[in-house]
Amino acid sequence: MPVHQPKIMRKDTKRQKQAKWLRLFRKAHRATGAALFIFFFFISITGLLLGWKKHSGGVILSKSYEGTSTELKHWLPIDSLHILANSYLLESVSPELSTKIDRIDIRKEKGMVKFVYADHLWGLQLDGATGKLLHVDRRYSDLIEQLHDGSILDDYLGTSNNQIKVFYTTVMGLALLLFTITGFWLWYGPKRMRKNKTTE
Template sequence: MAIKNKRQKQAKLLRIFRKIHRKTGALLFVFFFFISITGLLLGWKKHSNGIILSKSYQGTSTNLKDWLPIHHLHKNACKILHDSISPKLSSKIDRIDIRKNKGMVKFIFEDHYWSIQLDGATGQLLHIGQRRSDFIENIHDGSILDKYFETTDGQIKLIYTSVMGLALISFTITGFWLWYGPKRMRKKKTVKSVA
């Protein structure tokens, strides 16, 4: 009788896990789809021939002593941004990526997905690029919604990554149990039959 009760409890647990697995998958299908596609693209960004991530171009000098001051390079980058792309774009900087070994400095802007690569020594334009990888990353981690709704502390990203992380943990646990549980039940049934 105890063995029968134990099997019934295991079967009930399997049904609960199957229900959690199915409902979570149905509710979050679209989000899992976007995460998988964007994750795949981000994995390939350095191997996309400049489509997802612009290549880093070579400047004239790798010696920082030969370089122009950063404020001068910044001024050049903003001028190029407004003259070459649009005078309406914000020149607010997200980050400055200094590649000493390439003799290049890259200005990445905060409010849009453009970047400007300049020769560190001459200040001349090396490349204007769209930061498609940043856009894809913002979709991947949900921060694109924070940008759209102009939240201040990335609250949507925090909620989104927490829900998706917990869902993935739930999928892993329930998926494992849906695979292992029936094997365990069959094994116990076989042992009982032999006994």
């Protein structure tokens, strides 16, 4: 005949397993927090700044200035605006700057075109109809975004396909997931053990 373990012994074994898992989760939580503390710090600060960039009074993200016409038929050709933007950049900021374009943002409702450059943080806003320079600014929001996702190292080291950004975001995403799971269990585990103890 099979020998049944006493009920008290089975409960003690169950409690020991729960305590073992709790210790493992605590170690994982502590190790993750200690190893990645500086990265969590940067992500939290830069994420906070990015969330507030449109409400920073133009400090992080410059306001969009308005041109003279919202009718595209009155606008200069994009290639003409591009030439003007490069000329303004070299004359008003520095003749040593690269004119390689990252993107061109057309803001029809503002009558304005933004030129954002690939190799530095300067950006320009031009009147779409007249080509007049409306604003020159340092795009601090782009710098904060690069710090947030790790792509600043890709730019600095010249990697071919954002490998550092992909690796960094993968590690930090998995670490945050582990941090969340272990943190939840560190809160819920003791509650569950106390509840089991009171029902014995």
